[in-house]
Amino acid sequence: MNYSLKVSVGRQGLYDITHKVADVVAGSGVNEGLVTLFVRHTSASLLIQENADPSAQADLERWLNRLVPEHDPIYTHTVEGPDDMPAHIKSALTATSLSIPLADGRLMLGTWQGVFLWEHRHHRGDREVVVNVLG
Amino acid sequence: MNYSLKVSVGRQGLYDITHKVADVVAGSGVNEGLVTLFVRHTSASLLIQENADPSAQADLERWLNRLVPEHDPIYTHTVEGPDDMPAHIKSALTATSLSIPLADGRLMLGTWQGVFLWEHRHHRGDREVVVNVLG
Amino acid sequence: MNYSLKVSVGRQGLYDITHKVADVVAGSGVNEGLVTLFVRHTSASLLIQENADPSAQADLERWLNRLVPEHDPIYTHTVEGPDDMPAHIKSALTATSLSIPLADGRLMLGTWQGVFLWEHRHHRGDREVVVNVLG
Secondary structure, X not given: OEEEEEEEOOOOEEEEOHHHHHHHHHHHOOOOEEEEEEEOOOOEEEEXXXXXXXXXXXXXXXXXHHHOOOOOOOOOOOOOOOOHHHHHHHHHHOEOEEEEEEEOOXXXXXXXXXXXXXXXXXOOOEEEEEEEEEO | OEEEEEEEOOOOEEEEOHHHHHHXXXXXXXXXXXXXXXXXXXXXXXXXXXXXXXXXXXHHHHHHHHHOOOOOOOOOOOOOOOOHHHHHHHHHHOXXXXXXXXXXXXXXXXXXXXXXXXXXOOOOXXXXXXXXXXX | OEEEEEEEXXXXXXXXXXXXXXXXXXXXXXXXXXXXXXXOOOOEEXXXXXXXXXXXXXXXXXXXXXXXXXXXXXXXXXXXXXXXHHHHHHHHHOEOEEEEEEEOOEEOOOOOEEEEEEEOOOOOOEEEEEEEEEO
């Protein structure tokens, strides 16, 4: 079964979608199986990361922004703005799809793991994540 | 069900396999479920990226080639040629497996998403991608 | 079906878990389908890489350690030690989940592919990988 999850995003950064995903999975009625997330964009991606300390998330964003800066003279794909090509590269380095086992109706995330949508552009409205549940 | 997809590659770069994958999935007869791609190599990888403007693909290749250059003195694994160790590193930074939800017999790709095999070596013949379809 | 696989790790580095995963899959009794691995941590990750020549693995580790060094002044998340924030970044750049098709009771790995747990911290005991098998 596939479910569409809308994620409202504003500025560039990590958005915790763990609870939204858990709600979709609970609604599916499946208790045991595999949950796969798929982001339908090429300038946003998925990440499982530490959910406890916001400083870890901030450091991740800063580090990746330094590795993949805007206005790099190597870019020729610039018509959609200076944040577009870095967004494609950041997406390529992180995940477009992620799978999480499901047991007893719960995502088998580790204690410190959260699921994030990583918005790589500066100004966006909605993003769509497909949640596939296989029992 | 598993299907073997042969991809003919020549020089290093991105090869759009979206239509080949869609054909395999259509042949499976499954309409709703999950499609998983798996590349059976350690010097080629999988990527979902913008399929509209070739400049985005060219920039991705150039950027990754600069991040992971050949002839880096850090490499000790050099017997298979100067493009071999960079190919392993590039594979590690991108994806060996990718999953795409399937609905109404179609891959649920976003409007601008294409599926690519990324060949990281200079001179190759065939690559093999396994297409797994779960209904 | 989900199985918990404990992986004993010591120092930072790549640990070949191919045979452990194959044993779990054999025990499941499923012959055809999809195997998904999920690591329940944010400072260790999964990788499919060349299993033949240890120099390729050593080069991968050295390269990633240079790209993501300890004591980078950009880090603010430092309370858990100098190897913690680099471990989160390395995990983000590699894989938290990996899927491998299964046929005739065997993982459809390529000839030179091994499955590795990549421990990014210096001193750890056990790590847990969930092995999900769908038939």
